[in-house]
Amino acid sequence: MLPDMIFNSDSVSATESKSDTVLPHTNRLMLAIESSCDETSAAVIREDGCVLSNIVASQYDLHQEFGGVVPEIASRGHVRQILPVIRSALREAGCVLDDIKVMAVTTEPGLVGSLLVGLTAAKALALSLNVPLVTVNHIDAHIFACGMRHGSSVFPCAGFVVSGGHTNLYDCASATSFRMIGGTSDDAAGEAFDKVARILGLPYPGGPSIQAAAQSGDPRKWQMPRPLLHSGRLDFSFSGLKTAVLYAARGVPGPDQLKETPADRVHDLAASFQAAAVEVLVKKAQTAVKQLGYRRLCVGGGVAANRLLREELAKASKKGRFELIIAPLDLCTDNAAMAAIAWELFRQGKIANLDADVLPGLIRSPRR
Numbered sequence: 001m002l003p004d005m006i007f008n009s010d011s012v013s014a015t016e017s018k019s020d021t022v023l024p025h026t027n028r029l030m031l032a033i034e035s036s037c038d039e040t041s042a043a044v045i046r047e048d049g050c051v052l053s054n055i056v057a058s059q060y061d062l063h064q065e066f067g068g069v070v071p072e073i074a075s076r077g078h079v080r081q082i083l084p085v086i087r088s089a090l091r092e093a094g095c096v097l098d099d100i101k102v103m104a105v106t107t108e109p110g111l112v113g114s115l116l117v118g119l120t121a122a123k124a125l126a127l128s129l130n131v132p133l134v135t136v137n138h139i140d141a142h143i144f145a146c147g148m149r150h151g152s153s154v155f156p157c158a159g160f161v162v163s164g165g166h167t168n169l170y171d172c173a174s175a176t177s178f179r180m181i182g183g184t185s186d187d188a189a190g191e192a193f194d195k196v197a198r199i200l201g202l203p204y205p206g207g208p209s210i211q212a213a214a215q216s217g218d219p220r221k222w223q224m225p226r227p228l229l230h231s232g233r234l235d236f237s238f239s240g241l242k243t244a245v246l247y248a249a250r251g252v253p254g255p256d257q258l259k260e261t262p263a264d265r266v267h268d269l270a271a272s273f274q275a276a277a278v279e280v281l282v283k284k285a286q287t288a289v290k291q292l293g294y295r296r297l298c299v300g301g302g303v304a305a306n307r308l309l310r311e312e313l314a315k316a317s318k319k320g321r322f323e324l325i326i327a328p329l330d331l332c333t334d335n336a337a338m339a340a341i342a343w344e345l346f347r348q349g350k351i352a353n354l355d356a357d358v359l360p361g362l363i364r365s366p367r368r
């Protein structure tokens with residue numbers, strides 16, 4: 001489909017096309033698409049890194065009743081949202097399709113159907129606009145997002161991605177050279193927040209619900225396990241912690257618990273779970289900084305929005321005398337602006353072919 005056919009002229013900004021103007025390099029515009037999980041997002045990003053628009057359409061309402069993302073429903077949601085979201089991104093940036101000089105899209109890792117929707121739209125636009133296509137690794141983009149409002153390069157650094165699908169530590173030598181040094185052997189941290197919320201009857205997504213419930217809870221009321229806390233290794237495991245919450249929530253109440261109201265119990269369990277998860281995350285991040293010898297830690301991904309995690313990381317950075325850079329709140333959860341990393345790849349000549357495919361699992365593509 002040609003862009004003219006998919007975007008009727010009055011739905012795009014009334015701004016005049018500037019395609020016949022020779023733009024200075026730093027003014028060139030990229031349209032980035034992100035659809036790896038349950039957010040459909042498009043952003044217009046200038047070559048100097050300035051984000052002109054970043055539209056995110058979440059699918060929370062579609063997945064709410066299931067307590068987690070249902071892949072087939074997510075793909076269908078992206079199909080419905082992708083064009084309106086792209087249209088809004090262009091309108092908010094005050095540009096039209098002809099102004100776009102580079103297309104960028106997340107192709108790994110993520111849900112296969114969801115990724116394919118974004119990639120298909122990006123390929124169609126790259127082909128019809130005759131502009132290069134750059135493919136982006138979602139996890140790399142989460143790390144890159146940390147430095148997007150920092151003002152200067154954040155590399156080299158220890159990188160930490162804490163999201164719904166990943167809990168990974170990286171040696172980030174440069175903006176495009178990341179080596180994984182640790183990860184989870186079962187659930188990701190965000191997945192544990194989501195599953196624990198479901199156990200406690202709290203709404204999806206679980207992270208914000210647990211955070212809100214924990215605010216009026218006692219984090220010391222329940223002794224939750226801290227898996228692999230003292231292992232000295234950089235790996236994580238959250239399934240045991242999740243099961244501990246399940247047993248505590250459904251188990252026979254002891255004399256102490258009988259005094260609690262059901263609401264207090266939920267708040268205390270949420271606070272106790274959150275405290276345990278955050279303690280493990282902070283400890284492993286500190287270990288990674290020490291092992292790598294960098295004086296800087298960058299933390300991104302949805303769980304990086306967690307208030308307690310941000311506070312505890314700040315304390316750890318003060319104590320350990322390393323610089324802490326956490327992604328701004330609006331860039332923690334999935335969004336297309338973080339695909340600004342594509343400008344770095346573009347400058348290195350890393351242009352994808354139009355037969356590029358998605359890579360749902362976390363596999364390093366050979367180009368890096």
Ligand code: KG4
Pocket residue numbers: 037162163164165166189190191193194205206207208211301302303304305306307332333334
């Ligand atoms: O990065 P993201 O948007 O998607 C993935 O790449 O997975 O992360 C989503 C995850 C969800 O599991 C959600 O519950 C969690 O981030 N999350 C939080 C908070 N906000 C979002 N977890 C803890 N505290 C939060 N405030």
Ligand code: ZN
Pocket residue numbers: 138142163164301302333334
């Ligand atoms: Zn993500």
